[in-house]
Amino acid sequence: MKLLTKYNRINVAVTVIIMLVTGIIYYYTISHILTNQIDKDLVLEENEVFSYVSKNHHLPDVYESNHQQIAFMKLGSGKVKRRFVDTVYHDLDEKDMEAGRALISSVNVSGQNYSILVTQSKVETEDLIQVVFLITIGVIVILLVVLLLLNRIILKSIWKPFYKVLSQLKGFSLADNASVNSTPSTIDEFTELDHAVTSMADRVKSDYQNLKVFTENASHELMTPISVINSKLDTLVQTDDFTDKQSKLLNDIYGTVTRLTRLNKSMLLLAKIENGLIQDIQQVNMREVLEDSIYQHEEMILQLGITLKTKLGNKLLNANRALMEILVNNLISNAIRHNYQAGSLSILLDAEKLSIINTGKHAFNFEQVLKRFQKSDGSEGIGLGLTLCKQICDKYGFKLQYQGDKDSHVFSVLF
Amino acid sequence: MKILVIEDETGLRDSIEAYFTGSDSICEVAADFSSALAKVSLYRYDCVILDLTLPQGNGLDIVRHLKENGRDDGVLIISAKNSLDDRLTGLDLGADDYLTKPFHLSELRSRVMAIVRRRAFNGSNNLKFNEIDIDLDAKAVKVNGTAVKFTRKEYSLLLYFIANKGKVVSKSAIAEHLWGDSIDIADNFDFIYSHIKNIRKKLVEAGAKDYIQAAYGMGYKFIVA
Numbered sequence: 140m141k142l143l144t145k146y147n148r149i150n151v152a153v154t155v156i157i158m159l160v161t162g163i164i165y166y167y168t169i170s171h172i173l174t175n176q177i178d179k180d181l182v183l184e185e186n187e188v189f190s191y192v193s194k195n196h197h198l199p200d201v202y203e204s205n206h207q208q209i210a211f212m213k214l215g216s217g218k219v220k221r222r223f224v225d226t227v228y229h230d231l232d233e234k235d236m237e238a239g240r241a242l243i244s245s246v247n248v249s250g251q252n253y254s255i256l257v258t259q260s261k262v263e264t265e266d267l268i269q270v271v272f273l274i275t276i277g278v279i280v281i282l283l284v285v286l287l288l289l290n291r292i293i294l295k296s297i298w299k300p301f302y303k304v305l306s307q308l309k310g311f312s313l314a315d316n317a318s319v320n321s322t323p324s325t326i327d328e329f330t331e332l333d334h335a336v337t338s339m340a341d342r343v344k345s346d347y348q349n350l351k352v353f354t355e356n357a358s359h360e361l362m363t364p365i366s367v368i369n370s371k372l373d374t375l376v377q378t379d380d381f382t383d384k385q386s387k388l389l390n391d392i393y394g395t396v397t398r399l400t401r402l403n404k405s406m407l408l409l410a411k412i413e414n415g416l417i418q419d420i421q422q423v424n425m426r427e428v429l430e431d432s433i434y435q436h437e438e439m440i441l442q443l444g445i446t447l448k449t450k451l452g453n454k455l456l457n458a459n460r461a462l463m464e465i466l467v468n469n470l471i472s473n474a475i476r477h478n479y480q481a482g483s484l485s486i487l488l489d490a491e492k493l494s495i496i497n498t499g500k501h502a503f504n505f506e507q508v509l510k511r512f513q514k515s516d517g518s519e520g521i522g523l524g525l526t527l528c529k530q531i532c533d534k535y536g537f538k539l540q541y542q543g544d545k546d547s548h549v550f551s552v553l554f
Numbered sequence: 555m556k557i558l559v560i561e562d563e564t565g566l567r568d569s570i571e572a573y574f575t576g577s578d579s580i581c582e583v584a585a586d587f588s589s590a591l592a593k594v595s596l597y598r599y600d601c602v603i604l605d606l607t608l609p610q611g612n613g614l615d616i617v618r619h620l621k622e623n624g625r626d627d628g629v630l631i632i633s634a635k636n637s638l639d640d641r642l643t644g645l646d647l648g649a650d651d652y653l654t655k656p657f658h659l660s661e662l663r664s665r666v667m668a669i670v671r672r673r674a675f676n677g678s679n680n681l682k683f684n685e686i687d688i689d690l691d692a693k694a695v696k697v698n699g700t701a702v703k704f705t706r707k708e709y710s711l712l713l714y715f716i717a718n719k720g721k722v723v724s725k726s727a728i729a730e731h732l733w734g735d736s737i738d739i740a741d742n743f744d745f746i747y748s749h750i751k752n753i754r755k756k757l758v759e760a761g762a763k764d765y766i767q768a769a770y771g772m773g774y775k776f777i778v779a
Contacts, residue, residue, distance in 0.1 A: 363563055363655060366563075370565070370658075371565065374569045376772055383770075387771070397729075435734070
């Protein structure tokens with residue numbers, strides 16, 4: 140729920156309740172005051188009857204006015220309890236039934252008891268209360284409308300800095316270089332929020348930057364010792380005769396150093412792509428890149444007895460050639476490595492996309508494999524191949540897609 | 555053949571020196587910028603193997619120095635940096651080739667030999683080894699005057715062996731040379747074996763000696779008869 144909605148809801152509820160309570164109190168107070176007023180009139184009339192009777196010793200004539208009626212009735216021995224009652228007033232002119240107020244009392248005229256009933260119409264009182272009530276309702280409605288509009292306008296403008304900060308946070312990405320801009324505000328809370336957000340963003344960015352630089356430097360520094368090991372190995376194998384056991388050990392070391400080199404180069408390359416250090420954009424003929432890569436893989440294709448189908452159109456791209464080679468080599472290597480004996484491999488290239496379709500041994504989770512050092516079961520790679528592909532695609536705005544099931548895998552690069 | 559190795563990392567410098575010192579070549583070394591500059595100012599080399607990051611200086615300045623003085627010594631840059639900037643600057647300044655660390659010594663030697671050959675033979679670019687005659691421009695191989703047909707990889711491997719004749723070349727070095735480092739052939743050296751088998755068969759059938767020997771299961775050696 141939006142803050143404005145929530146705020147309005149509470150506001151409206153409270154306003155309506157207060158207004159209703161006020162209205163009810165108002166109604167009863169006014170109605171009470173007015174009834175008292177009528178009662179006073181009624182008592183006045185009663186007193187007039189009493190004074191008339193004590194002076195003249197008979198009942199006064201019954202007269203009619205348009206707001207008051209009086210009636211006498213002979214009583215037996217019992218007395219009547221003096222009381223005020225709400226009753227109905229019969230208006231003689233208009234033949235209407237109106238709300239009325241009556242006073243029942245009694246008088247003794249020459250030993251005979253009479254009851255007195257003085258009735259007065261309450262219609263004017265009711266009218267007054269109605270007007271008061273309508274005015275109250277009107278005020279509530281106007282107040283609510285004004286409140287809603289005002290809230291809307293004020294909140295919209297007051298919360299503007301907040302939404303600006305929020306939209307910047309939503310768009311925040313570690314990978315791009317744009318930093319979070321400061322959003323000035325006259326409200327202390329928002330200024331504080333803004334400071335917190337900008338300083339957090341800057342800190343995160345600089346930490347991330349440091350990490351990337353560290354990765355790059357570390358990979359770099361590792362290259363020298365690795366090349367020393369490599370060269371020492373190359374020198375060692377020149378020296379003497381080796382036993383089978385020794386040469387097996389040397390082979391293992393060679394293999395491990397090669398793996399280490401490859402891993403380190405991949406990490407370095409990843410860091411470089413992420414740091415935006417790879418420029419050198421040139422026109423790359425993807426068809427040539429693919430043909431080269433297929434040529435490089437021909438032994439493996441042949442060994443597995445894979446049926447290779449290619450349909451290569453022409454596609455020129457503006458990119459770094461080395462990166463395109465890595466992308467294509469990784470995808471084709473995977474398609475062969477995860478293939479089975481006498482499987483198939485199709486490589487299709489047109490202006491929109493490159494598709495590599497292969498039969499394969501295992502189903503795997505594409506999103507998982509995209510993560511660093513995540514390998515599908517039985518993979519012999521170092522676990523950075525697809526991460527690199529994804530990074531390269533991201534760098535040039537290509538889309539790397541995967542579709543597949545247990546038996547067939549389709550990797551597509553949409554240019 | 556006279557080589558100068560400019561490299562500050564002792565381990566690597568010693569290995570390169572040991573690998574390049576032999577019957578047909580002299581290898582000198584320099585460990586820092588000033589001694590390197592002094593050596594290239596005093597002597598001429600067929601090829602200078604140059605590390606870019608040196609104590610007290612940038613290796614690129616040595617390339618600049620050579621070119622400014624009109625020297626045509628071959629220059630091969632070796633560097634852990636493979637940022638394209640360095641590569642382009644180095645090659646723009648007149649370096650002949652660029653090799654990224656880490657590398658195999660056999661790869662280094664094959665690159666150096668290529669540079670030396672390019673400089674030595676002006677015009678006719680032929681490489682002769684006993685009865686084997688290779689036309690480097692046409693990429694054609696003749697044995698005792700008879701043309702022998704090699705595939706691209708076999709041809710490249712033959713040149714690699716001749717450049718490293720008398721040395722044991724490891725299988726990983728061969729794999730890296732043939733397939734580059736972006737293709738992981740995953741410890742599967744069967745492919746190397748079949749290529750070498752083909753080369754030997756073709757050479758022997760054309761009447762050449764069987765030069766290539768397996769070396770203790772680690773690699774192969776092109777023997778100098």
